[in-house]
Amino acid sequence: MATIYEVSKLAGVSLATVSRVINNTAPVRASTKEKVEAAMRELGYRPNSVAQSLASNRSNSIGILVSELGGPFYGELLSRIESEFRAVGKHVIVAAGHSDAELERESIEFLRSRNCDALILHVESVSDDYLRGLADSGTPFVVINRHVAAVADRCITLDNELGGYLATHHLLERGHRRIAYVSGPMWKHDASERYKGHLRALKEFSVAEDKSLFFEGDFQETGGVRALHHFLDAKAKFTALVCANDEMASGAITVAHEVGLEVPAELAVVGFDNVNFSHYTYPKLTTVDYPIEAIGQMAARWVLKHVYQQPVPELKAVFQPQLIPRDSA
Amino acid sequence: MATIYEVSKLAGVSLATVSRVINNTAPVRASTKEKVEAAMRELGYRPNSVAQSLASNRSNSIGILVSELGGPFYGELLSRIESEFRAVGKHVIVAAGHSDAELERESIEFLRSRNCDALILHVESVSDDYLRGLADSGTPFVVINRHVAAVADRCITLDNELGGYLATHHLLERGHRRIAYVSGPMWKHDASERYKGHLRALKEFSVAEDKSLFFEGDFQETGGVRALHHFLDAKAKFTALVCANDEMASGAITVAHEVGLEVPAELAVVGFDNVNFSHYTYPKLTTVDYPIEAIGQMAARWVLKHVYQQPVPELKAVFQPQLIPRDSA
DNA sequence: GCTATAAATGAAAGCGCTTTCATCATAGGC
DNA sequence: GCCTATGATGAAAGCGCTTTCATTTATAGC
Structure with missing residues (x-):
């Protein structure tokens, strides 16, 4: 690999000038620039980015x-x-x-x-x-x-809080009142924010928070699986499920299929994130878009x-x- | 940020020695090493990787x-x-x-x-x-x-050819004989190899290649969507579909649901890649694992x-x- | 044409490290 | 004890570039 030194020699100018045309960092006479560029082309020169970094501290x-x-x-x-x-x-x-x-x-x-x-x-x-x-x-x-x-x-x-609100609001608007919630790990900021939004929506519709309809998952598919099983085992009554992300929603939908719960007729499900596979589920997942x-x-x-x-x-x-x-x- | 020079001064040794303990590139007396390490700790020294790269050409x-x-x-x-x-x-x-x-x-x-x-x-x-x-x-x-x-x-x-073979072989073994194939862009090596494997399996079961059951997709979901529509519109007769990747398989399954084709009873589908969402489809996708x-x-x-x-x-x-x-x- | 100013250019000092080469200390071998 | 073979260490030359500072060259004003 050619170095800046060889370029400068071939072009008959100093290192500094070559550096100037490379970085366009100071005015260089057009004819000089021409010469330098020709030399660079001839040698197939490409600046050594490591050396540049060291010298420029960038x-x-x-x-x-x-x-x-x-x-x-x-x-x-x-x-x-x-x-x-x-x-x-x-x-x-x-x-x-x-x-x-x-x-x-x-x-x-x-x-x-x-x-x-x-x-x-x-x-x-x-x-x-x-x-x-x-x-x-x-x-x-x-x-x-x-x-x-x-x-x-x-x-x-x-605005995760708003997202959580939107998800639950959507369900409330369609008449659901018993809405189960599958959260991500609550120590994660986004998880707790989303849940807050959920609560705000409930409140707005005067639906009391029901702790038995809350499950803390792991933001993974298995979290959704375990969540739905948990609610079902507990014989909880609910017509809708909001999951704090799409992976968990997918897991929940899978379980719904397995136990013969029809989505959305018997169980409405909404996810969160709108990841690229969210419309591969069946039925296609209603979700909150994360831009x-x-x-x-x-x-x-x-x-x-x-x-x-x-x-x-x-x-x-x-x-x-x-x-x-x-x-x- | 401290430099190697400061470390050497503090430790009372030369730059070279410090470099040696950093890179473990030559024997250094235990006591010296100790001193150097102490100095590095004291200064919170971390080598500048850019300078290392420049000097070592790595x-x-x-x-x-x-x-x-x-x-x-x-x-x-x-x-x-x-x-x-x-x-x-x-x-x-x-x-x-x-x-x-x-x-x-x-x-x-x-x-x-x-x-x-x-x-x-x-x-x-x-x-x-x-x-x-x-x-x-x-x-x-x-x-x-x-x-x-x-x-x-x-x-x-x-071994993409083997993968294509495996997919089709699986279907043939279960009695399917009219198997449609949705390929990726044939100029892509993996796409054409997979198709070759498909043909080999067919041959093994003495099923003649039927060009009308071939569709060249784009390895994207939409490719699967278009493919199935294409076959359906052409009133092609087939009981199974192998898709050269999972995205296209998902698309095809979505269409199957839309037109009321039951999977796998009326249409068996197999994908390729075993990407992470392949079991989010309904029914869960049979596929070929790409390790x-x-x-x-x-x-x-x-x-x-x-x-x-x-x-x-x-x-x-x-x-x-x-x-x-x-x-x- | 001569000075005052601005525009171009060059010389050289690093940037923080690695690595060769030379030097010095230490340990065996006799 | 002396010599040699190693083991440890240091001095110093780069690695390929940027950037300051000084110098040279061009431009303008009169």
Whole structure:
């Protein structure tokens, strides 16, 4: 691989000048620029990004930390973030935190040691304090899907409470009054927020909260399976089920089929997230849309603006979910 | 951030010695090592990976190029690859090629310019010649899910032909004789291989190929939708449908529900890939398992062995798919 | 044509590390 | 004890680039 030095020799200019035409960082006479570019072409020169990073103290890399790299949800997030950065010549380093505080912290350190210019974090377990400390340490980062008061200006979130409200409201509007709720782990911020929204909707329709119609799942398919079995075993009376995400809703629908409960006639089901497979269920899942791509894009733009000083369209911090009525409720 | 220089001063040794204890690259007296480690701890020192890369000509990063970052399939692949590398302190840079030759080439160049130590490529559109050239250029890389004769030693593949055979064989064994086939784009290697396997199974059961029962889809849900509509509109007679991937199978099942065709009683459906949502369909999808994680792991190990000279368990180049019988066929 | 100012360019000092080579200390072998 | 073979360590030269600062060249004003 040719180096900048060889280019400068061939073009008959100094290293500095070559660097200037590469980075367009200072005016260079048109004829000089021409010569340099010709030399670069001739040598098939491509700047060594590592050397650039070391010298400029910018790595042009952004670290992304999500809970799981697999799964429908994060895939779309990554996809969007990558394409945003790719378009401006930056690259994305990914890591998984697996919803574990220790792992999350370790992953963040890992990304930091990689000299990422910024981090985009989807972290669930690490404490608010830790994030505050991280901000103090000077590492630029954005947090997705979590509101942390101490670093509120770097949080991009979905109004989960509204989402929970929307889901339950939809059912209430259609006359359901006995609505069971399958939550995610309540220590997760989004899970508890969604549940709050559920309660608000109930209240609005003067339906009292019934603890026997609450089940704390795990945001996985099995959570939905166990939930429905639990309610059925307890002989709970309910005509509708709201699940705090689509995976659990799928699990619940599977069980409904198995026990011969017709959806939505005997049991209406609504999910949350609108992941890509949510319309593969039968009947197609009514759910609340999580605008994950828009959020990913916004996170990328935050970085573009605050770290790379690029002009970007207006930033938005809180996104509104939307109900997607399909066939299951 | 502290530098190696400060550590060496505090520990009262030279830069070289500090480097040695960091990299464990030459013997250092235990007492010296102790001092250095203490100094590192005291300063909260972490090596600057960019400087390390520049000096050692190793970036400790691996570029991964897949068609789409979203989607069930690639997510699991990435997930596995990342965790393999993460465990040994290497990081993963991701890019998407979107099945487009130009984009794939550009992405590869992009990753190369990032000084990746190796690339793991899931490329569909770039030519065999291009890959040969890439190999000649000295960039280490592995190709996943595609056999390229010129660089056969760097290909890790699934026996797609066998997979296609298995799917159709399963149906034939259960008495089906009129089996429609929904393929992926035939220019994609895996799609054509799977179809070959289908034909082999038919032949084995002395069933003649019927071109009217073939439909070339797009590996997307809509492909399955269009396929089934196509067959139905053409009043084709068939009792089973094999789809070259699960997305298309889902689409087909959805249509079956819509038109009141009972699965599997009136129409047996088998998919391919066994992606994570394949059991969310109703009935649960019978499919062919694509051991994507194992393949990801193997790709990572190939790199570990050939690029980082690490000892790894035996490498395997061709994986055998397996039929996963569920409820749809 | 001459100076004052701005535009182009070059020289050289790093960026934080690895690695070669030389040096010094230590331990056996006789 | 002396010599040699190792084991430990340090000095210093890069890795390929960016960036400051100084210098040279062009432009304008009179």
